[in-house]
Amino acid sequence: MATAFPKWTGTTAALRVQQLELAGRVSLVDRLPRRLSTVAGLDVGFEDGGTVTRAAAVLIGARTGEVVEQHVVRTPTRMPYIPGYLSFRELPALLEVLALLSTPPDLVFVDGQGVAHPRGLGVAAHLGVETGLATIGVAKTVLVGEYEEPGPVPGDHSPLLLDGLRIGTALRSKLRCRPLIVSPGHRVSHATAVKHVMARLAGYRLPEPTRLADRLASRRGATAGV
Numbered sequence: 001m002a003t004a005f006p007k008w009t010g011t012t013a014a015l016r017v018q019q020l021e022l023a024g025r026v027s028l029v030d031r032l033p034r035r036l037s038t039v040a041g042l043d044v045g046f047e048d049g050g051t052v053t054r055a056a057a058v059l060i061g062a063r064t065g066e067v068v069e070q071h072v073v074r075t076p077t078r079m080p081y082i083p084g085y086l087s088f089r090e091l092p093a094l095l096e097v098l099a100l101l102s103t104p105p106d107l108v109f110v111d112g113q114g115v116a117h118p119r120g121l122g123v124a125a126h127l128g129v130e131t132g133l134a135t136i137g138v139a140k141t142v143l144v145g146e147y148e149e150p151g152p153v154p155g156d157h158s159p160l161l162l163d164g165l166r167i168g169t170a171l172r173s174k175l176r177c178r179p180l181i182v183s184p185g186h187r188v189s190h191a192t193a194v195k196h197v198m199a200r201l202a203g204y205r206l207p208e209p210t211r212l213a214d215r216l217a218s219r220r221g222a223t224a225g226v
Contacts, residue, residue: 005088008079015085016119023120025129031187032134033106036062039200040105041209042098042127044090045217046077053077055093056216059101060209065202071100072216084118084143087126094127107188107196108135109209111217114183114193116160116168118144128186135185136193137168138210142181150179155198157182159190169194174205 006014039062045054053075059068075093082089090112098108113122114137121129124137142160147170150156160168160181168183171194184193200207206214 005078005092008088012082012085015088019085019119019121019126022126022129023115026115026120026125026185027187028115028184028189029187030189030192032192036106038062038068038103038105039107039109039196039209040098040101041109041111041207041211041213042094043111043210043213043217044093045219047074050081051077053090053093054217054219055090055097056213057094057097057101058209058212058216059103059105060212062106065208067212069102070212070216071097073097073100086112087121087123090123091126091130094123095130098127098131104133106134108133108185109197109200109207109213110135110137110185111139111206111210111214113137113139113143113181114168114185116143116145116162116181116183120167122183122185124183124185126185132187134187136188136196137181137183137185138197138207139181139183140178140206142170147179152176154201157194166190171197173197173201173207174203177205180205 110124114124128135145160145162156172170179
């Protein structure tokens with residue numbers, strides 16, 4: 001696991017160089033077990049006016065859908081929010097909470113972008129390259145690219161394109177809800193990313209792994225005090 005992050009110096013120059021280098025390591029070829037044993041959901045929130053990063057991880061049995069374990073870590077926020085460089089702000093805490101899981105998940109759902117990013121390295125892609133895990137980015141909004149509005153039925157989808165190249169999928173996950181932006185992070189193809197997100201929907205807009213992690217990261221719901 002390569003966990004060296006450039007120290008924040010007030011400029012994005014070093015971050016951009018590392019992004020481009022890491023983006024070259026991303027694989028969109030499926031490298032998943034035939035039958036998944038566990039999946040994880042990861043999300044990040046912020047406390048105390050953004051000075052504290054709160055990262056949440058939820059491990060779920062792939063066959064049962066039951067929560068196996070969940071963890072939250074709080075760390076000092078290392079840099080301000082800068083569009084296009086979010087992974088450098090969030091990833092240190094995500095790696096820390098991921099390390100608390102008793103077993104590495106077969107697949108990780110991350111609340112954020114995968115390769116649907118100006119330089120192909122959203123937080124899910126960055127996490128995948130850093131850890132070697134298969135990852136999928138599930139975002140609530142578009143960061144970059146354009147798509148035709150998918151049909152109204154859950155499962156309807158259309159490609160998200162940037163300069164004519166597919167970087168993700170606009171996926172209708174629930175009636176009367178805006179589509180999700182699904183993009184591979186690492187070791188997952190576009191088609192497989194959509195398939196696994198659809199398989200983890202349980203009547204909500206978000207798939208269960210990131211929905212549960214979002215509740216923990218934002219301190220909502222009965223388990224928010226973890």
